[in-house]
Amino acid sequence: QQQVKQSPQSLIVQKGGISIINCAYENTAFDYFPWYQQFPGKGPALLIAIRPDVSEKKEGRFTISFNKSAKQFSLHIMDSQPGDSATYFCAATDSWGKLQFGAGTQVVVTP
């Protein structure tokens, strides 16, 4: 049973558009919520992360929105580019540091 539920499974967005990926969790002990980006044939790499004491974090074109009361968080990719085409994983962990990953979202940005 996955502790972090991620949607959609895949999405296609045009260049310049906004990609939105949503995640939900149940374990209120989770206190760190990273997003990882994975290109084909590579291992995942940290993209951006947030802690529950803030509601939003922005790094360049990537923004995490966090809703603690709803136990949901989302990744927004603004001005999506073909180079953003990848699989994105949300994750969560408690103080023990064992990351629980969502199922992943394959993002395709068309020219």
Next chain:
Amino acid sequence: NAGVTQTPKFQVLKTGQSMTLQCAQDMNHEYMSWYRQDPGMGLRLIHYSVGAGITDQGEVPNGYNVSRSTTEDFPLRLLSAAPSQTSVYFCASSPITGAGANVLTFGAGSRLTVL
């Protein structure tokens, strides 16, 4: 720095065979872990270690063994491979404390096929 190095990159086994996936990191990270990645399932934690001589089970440990004799190495052993273990395996490490805590550095993966 090499980061996290996994070998082999590809392996084909027959049911019942044993093998070891190797993982080495040169960042002096205390925490090391193994994940398997399957379509639609994300990354699932198999085993992890918070230091030499210390290992623990993750979400899907059955059929796998690990040991941690040094800080650098964390091999994953399949004692009797089964087709259900066909997957892509990732080793990842991180420091336990400090700014990099919980930031996993992943290897490039090992693709295993069990016939």
